Amino acid sequence: MAKKKTKKSTRRRKGPESVSVAMYDVGFGDCFLLTFDYANDGKRHLLIDCGSTSVKKAHLSRVVDQLAEDCQGHLDAIVATHRHKDHISAFGLKGLDAKLEALEPEVVIQPWTEHPEAARGALEAPGVFTQAAVARMLSLDATQQFAQHLVDSPLRVLAAASPTTRRQLERIAALSIPNTSAIKCLTRMGKRHAYVHAGADCGLSDLLPGVRVSVLGPPTLRQSEGIRTQKKWDEDEFWKLYADVARMSAANTAAARGRSALFPQVPTDSIARAPSYVKWVIRQLDAAQLHNVKRIVRALDDALNNTSVVLLFEAGDKVLLFPGDAQLENWQYALADADLKARLRKTSVYKVGHHGSTNATPQSLWALFRRRRSRRNPLTSLLSTEKGHHSQVPRESLVEALQTETVLHNTESWPNRLREVYVV
Ligand SMILES: [Zn+2]
Structure with a gap:
């Protein structure tokens, strides 16, 4: 019994003492900074996305300055969940790209669909990729x-x-144009790159001791096919x-x-x-x-939303879920796994998928969150959004549910605030 206790406390010491999340107001887009505080061993900073389709470059520049200050001039990792402009535009803007590169991240994490060799159309698929995946x-x-x-x-x-x-279609199409300069900037950054798929190692274990980081999506074609044969969907x-x-x-x-x-x-x-x-x-x-x-x-x-990297961070009783803009089809793989479902139940911080569209928060995922409606340990939800840029985003019924069943932080309700920090 005593032995067990010692083991447990040693493991605890290795983990971070606290975790905080900063949400920046980028209008219609995403920009989050996760900070893991290891007390005597310093802090680790991880940026998840930095892009917008609605705010001016000057505003985005202020966001980048603020996050550079918040991470004390150094990022341990950058996650670019997918190539939509509202998630990576800052990396493609002159001046902002240099500011972000100066943060010298150790690791850059992107979905497997962004692998440069595969994207060039190599006939021999690299690593885990099948011919179908390249196609x-x-x-x-x-x-x-x-x-x-x-x-x-x-x-x-x-x-x-x-x-x-016409305006609406142009706006949605503009999201999807190849953000070549942003992708090139991301490729230049980082000592290591991880192009990940569901179940892959994203290379953060050295940087974040005591934190279990799991990649829940996107699935590869093979994984998706597997699910399809199991389920009628x-x-x-x-x-x-x-x-x-x-x-x-x-x-x-x-x-x-x-x-x-x-x-x-x-x-x-x-x-x-x-x-x-x-x-x-x-x-x-x-x-x-x-x-x-x-x-x-x-x-x-x-299709592009479904290439989103979905990450689950588990540090003690803190469970943070960052799903980018993953839609139902991306979620299918994780939601078919009993172990992952059990871990998703414990989610304490949920970055609301796809700026509050209903497809990105599947009912079956929502039903799992056991901290919904909890008074003692409520679920914190973070919604980065702005009305009028995407049809029915954010969806009113979802926002209502988030308001009544979770502690909701919504960038739309911030008047002139650049960012908020939540210690979780
Ligand atoms: Zn988005």
Whole structure:
């Protein structure tokens, strides 16, 4: 009995004395700093995302200055959950990139879909990657090219859209364009890189002694297939959808550049010269194309969200869950694992997924959180969001549930506050 106690207390001493989370107001986006305080052995700082689609560069620059001060000029690790602009834009902005690089992180963690060799389309998939996985990354590249095209020449593709629809689609597409400069900056940073998948080692055990850090997502294609055969959940055939989207977008892009894949030799004429019945047909075709574009843009947005790194930090009785923008399909893998489910139950801090969209907080995950409604040990939820940038984000019903069942901190309710620090 006595022996057991000694062992336990030794292990305790190794862990951090306290954990704090700083949430920065970046409008529609994410920026979090986790600080693990090891008392005599100093502090370890880990940045999770730094990006926005709604605030000006000057504001983001103030955020970066504040977080540089908060981490005392050095980061131990950076996690870039996925390549959406609202999560990594600061890394691609001139001046801000240099400030972030100066924080000299030891480790940079990104999803496996960002592996530079695989992203170049190498035929031999590196490490754990299967050919199917590489194919999927290529299809993501193709869909991102489509988003780029939509942003570069929106009027052509969206001719049939109302101004409101057009603005909304452009905004969502702008999220998904390849943030090449930000990705390049992340690649330059860090002494080590970990491109992770569910169950992988993210390389933080040396840096964060006494803290168990688990990667819950994104799953690899093989892992997703495994789940699919176990469960009936392929209502919208999620992974298959990527391939369809890629094919459609490749054809659309070629056509929009004036190189019709179908009839390259047929001469074209101005619509203005067409008789009225032909104009009617064109309007119908435009409407059909717009419908397709909407589907592609939304599928692309979901696809990239589903590449989000999902991390679970366990330090003593503190359990912190940071799922980026992971949607239901990314969550399926973790939620099919009994051990992970048991550990998710103990979550004490929940970074609300995808700025409060309902898809990112699956009911089955929400139902697990046993600290909901608890008076003694309530669940703390952190919501970084701003209305009006993404349809139905944040979802009112979810915000209501967060308000009544957790201790909610919402950047939307901050008037002119740059950041808040929560000791957990
Ligand atoms: Zn996001």
